[in-house]
Amino acid sequence: MIQHFNHQDTTLETSAEPRDNGADVVIGNNSFSVSRISDGKYSVELNGVRHTVCCVIRGDRAYVDVEGILLELSIPSEDGNAGGGDIGLAGEKDKIYAPMPGKIVKLLVKEGDEVAEKQPLVIVEAMKMENQVNAAAAGTVRKINFSDGDQVDTDTPIIELEI
């Protein structure tokens, strides 16, 4: 069984051969022996080294814990669409979103401003803390869709950049 998983701009192709209580999985040049320990818990062996991994599939996402490292993989649907899209919106450096629903405390730039990579653009308050949102890339502020004090969700970009 061939399956694809996306993480940011990486796509992994897995080829899995089921066996009793597990599967042999090939990714590139590596062969993994995966065994089920319990619901959501797996042993993954590579080159004689075993890793205990927790993994839950929900919708088009795989939520995985590899020895303390938390990863979310998106699973493209079988018709070739990109599933839940890229994790962390890394592909959309020209659109600045609120990290989570909250309130705009202060816009630090105005339309037409030139901004450098990592330059603070806006302060969003969520969960009682003020969070600074920085530019993912250098560019010019093309459009600002909100004003100070506005409530924002995570679907509409606060700021759009020309990069």
Add this chain to the structure above:
Amino acid sequence: MAEKLFRKILVANRGEIAVRIINACRLLNIPTLAIYSTADIDAVHARLADEAVEIGPPPPLESYLAIDKIIAAAKSFGCDAVHPGYGFLAENPLFPEKCEQAGLAFIGPPADAMRLMGNKVEARAKMAGAGVPIIPGMKGAGADLRMFENAAFESGFPVLIKAAAGGGGKGMRIVQQPGELQASIEAAMREAKKAFGDDTVYLEKYIENPRHIEFQVLADNHGNTIHLFERECSIQRRHQKIIEETPSVALTPALRSRMGQAAVRSAEAAGYRNAGTVEFLVDKNGGFYFLEMNTRIQVEHPVTEMTTGADLVVEQIRIAAGKEISEYLIDITQRGHAIECRIYAEDAEDNFFPSSGDILYYEEPVGPGIRVDSGVTGGTTVGVEYDPILAKLVVHAPTRELAIAKMINALREYKILGIKTSKKFLIDVLSHPEFHAGRTYTDFIDQNMADRKVDIVPALEVAAAASSLAMMEKPKAATASNTRASQPSPWQTIGAWEIGMRISK
């Protein structure tokens, strides 16, 4: 338990601390009433208490901060005492006053002591009068920028802007250069206004390389005030504690004893009762300065419980019922080393932004000397309405080195899937050579973790390999998780705790 201290206790909080209080009440055979907002209808604390009552919509002002609603609920359910936990109403002096007027015992300090310590400016003046050292260069509160500028130039940069009514890092800013002063004051005032309803801020000299070391105190109504040693809470992110430990590597027995006595003096000068914490900054030369007194049970109280054997929440309830401090605490000693890690719902790889979602998989670490105080479980929806703390992981071991190793393993074994958590970040802090060396200053994160990178490449293929098997199992797994959801959660069946430790099933 021969004598019941209270008829029924209302737990005026949510999350892990509400669970902690409910379990302490079980030890004392006191029934509990939980309150919950409509966002918390399925929350662990609401399910675990003997009774639970919906108190209002999600915004705290309409639920967990609604004093009149909470008191009305206590009266109508036949409670005779209220435990505020930490946060929310825990340090609002109106709450103990209104409780008293309604004939309810407040499990915490008297309103006067709370009011005094709640005003950081007045508190420091009082402490200075009682012979407790305070930070040099202190200035009173003021709203005039010119006043701040003068004060800042007098004490020299960097300076610290703090909220007079503050705590927990909210409304607090370090200012490195004169040019940043105005913007920082404005930001601090905004945060202070929002968090505490009071935008008064003040300025003080910022001590570099300080350690944050606090002392737990207990005071009863019979004239006894004791301390239960220190907790070092220097590992902070944006002035929010994330790792706490005891004992502190920075204290000699002589310094510990002097600070402990100063803590007791502070509590006595404030007319303090019940459990409280006196916070100090300790500089490189062993000088210590009173910071503030927290008039509540602290998030990090379990490390003290692990090393002293005390049950601080039980003591709080006993003291509020008019009992003396338990006799076993009078000649208490520290045994071994304890560390606590706060598990937050936040993404350490993306600016620590709060994370929300459903917990799809939940498994706590177990083993000797491992304690989890959690407010969540499998199936819990973590929202954006409240503080992002999910749980506290606490370990106890004979030495600091062993405690660090135990904590790293326990963090690896603590599985929470579906939301982002600060777990990997905590593992990296604990694994850092500077942490092992005990060079834990309050700027540890900025100094040592700023360039931190997580190499996910090796983990990525392992994750994909496991995911591909999970995909093949999907129909089976879905059935299995449905079955699990219908079973009673461990929270519903776990029963009592023993000295703050959950008895394993």
